Amino acid sequence: MYGNLSVIDAQPNMPSEEEDPKLxxxxEARIDRGEKIEPHDWMPREYRRQLIRMIEQHAHSEIIGALPEGTWITRAPGFKRKMALMAKVQDEVGHGQLLYSAAETLGKSREAMINDLLSGKSKYSNVFNYPALTWGDTAVIAWLIDAGAIVNQVANSKGSYGPYCRALERICQEESFHLKYGYDNVVTLATGTETQRAMVQEALNRWWQPIMHFHGPPDTVSVHTEKLVRWKVKMATNDEMRQEFLDGYVPKIWELGLTVPDPNLHKNPETGLWEFTEPDWEEFKRVINGDGPCNKERLAVRRMAEEEGRWVREALKRPSQKYVAPLA
Amino acid sequence: MTIKSLDPRITRAEIPVDNESTWTPLPDMDQHETYEVFHQEKRGDQPTHVGALHAPNPEMALVFAKEQYARRSRCVSIWVVRTQDIHTIGIEDSDVFETTPAKDYREARGYRVGGKLTEFKRRRAASNE
Incomplete structure (x- = not known):
């Protein structure tokens, strides 16, 4: 589960002029021909840096994303839903593993990535800094946050870096279960008693702003991304992904008789584009930079897990072990 | 002060809010070495490389491989091998596999007898007239 929070950072891009023009x-010709780039190919430093950043953030998002939903495993309504939620949370952690391996092929060790997560240097998807207050929240997360993630992941799976594309294909297959599972939960609540309907409506109200934040700031304020589009690192703009998401899911929300907490949300019949109230982008920045309702808890829990498991990993170490980056 | 969470298990774990100050970074090799994973989707298929993982030993690597690469999709067998035990001619040297039209004597397409045969039949027909 990952959106597009800050794939593009504010640091000045390394100018291509410093790279060997022939290489x-x-x-670029290889990318133009639709061929994939593989780990030992020559690649511009800026391409490598942006990809490590993007895949690493994606991996962290999967790992941290397990926490808000995991909260509800012990209190899921009924045995079948408990089993399903456990399977979904296990998937998210599994996706994190696949993505860390893909990022490692670019030359950053897994230890370094985990350290950057735990020190707060690396980011993860902002939505996971919000709490899942009720069972209704887990339903909305599993349906709409995963739907947003699928829009992003399907686009990125057509990108240029082979190992990332392969990991995403496997992830997208598994996420289709999440989407169905989430929709099933939302439909169950929305077609249930008045109390159940109110629970899912309140959850949607709470999650609408994080959902609108999910694909990142509007294109008008995003950093110049032409080169990353050319290199097929970025496969769709934030606004394009947000429009695709709204197109796919707002009608389904309305069909259930639920309301979206934005009176201005409508599709302009002339442009074919959705119009909406801009979410609070200052809040988005504030939460990414550490001041959200759950940032401290999320990282403290991960640090505790790493520290308490360390003796087990130490006990399993053998002198013959040697780190080699994954091949592909 | 410890974390007070919606999740009672986290509250019970009494995690210090400021464990950032006491936490020490992971040392090198904390996550152990890497293995490459191969699977076979169904009988009759070639075993195929599907990705990599970290594990402390081959037994654990097989457990993780099953969880990470065969949790949902079809699979009838799985192999793991330490990345450092794999020897490669890498993609950066893929030019060693290039061939040239002059070597078409090694290919089926290098053998075309249609023209000779047509010409032969034409001559036979002419001499029989």
């Missing part, structure tokens, strides 16, 4: 031309 750069071959690299």
């Amino acid at each position: 750069l031309a071959e690299f």
